[in-house]
Amino acid sequence: xxQYSGLRIKQICENxxxxxxxxxxxxxxxxxxxxxxxxxxxxxxxxxxxxxxPKTFGSMARQLGLNKREFDELLRCILDxxxxxxxxxxx
Numbered sequence: 114x115x116q117y118s119g120l121r122i123k124q125i126c127e128n129x130x131x132x133x134x135x136x137x138x139x140x141x142x143x144x145x146x147x148x149x150x151x152x153x154x155x156x157x158x159x160x161x162x163x164x165x166x167p168k169t170f171g172s173m174a175r176q177l178g179l180n181k182r183e184f185d186e187l188l189r190c191i192l193d194x195x196x197x198x199x200x201x202x203x204x
Contacts, residue, residue: 114170114185119159122173125188126156130197134158146177148198154178178204 134144146154174184178201
């Protein structure tokens with residue numbers, strides 16, 4: 114599994130899924146995956162340049178309704194937004 118920093122995960126989620134993160138105080142940012150005007154999944158991402166620990170990576174995957182492998186595929190651009198949407202709607 115590829116290692117990612119929190120900032121890189123945030124950038125990929127913004128670019129690939131259109132998630133808009135709220136800037137706030139502290140070291141984490143919250144954002145919603147929105148499709149057709151509906152908030153479907155919420156994700157909290159640590160804003161750090163350090164690699165995200167495996168436990169945190171798994172937690173972020175679960176927040177988006179994915180397992181670690183699927184989340185890694187989403188981040189590596191193997192899985193696109195339409196495939197992601199189809200996955201979460203059939204669970």
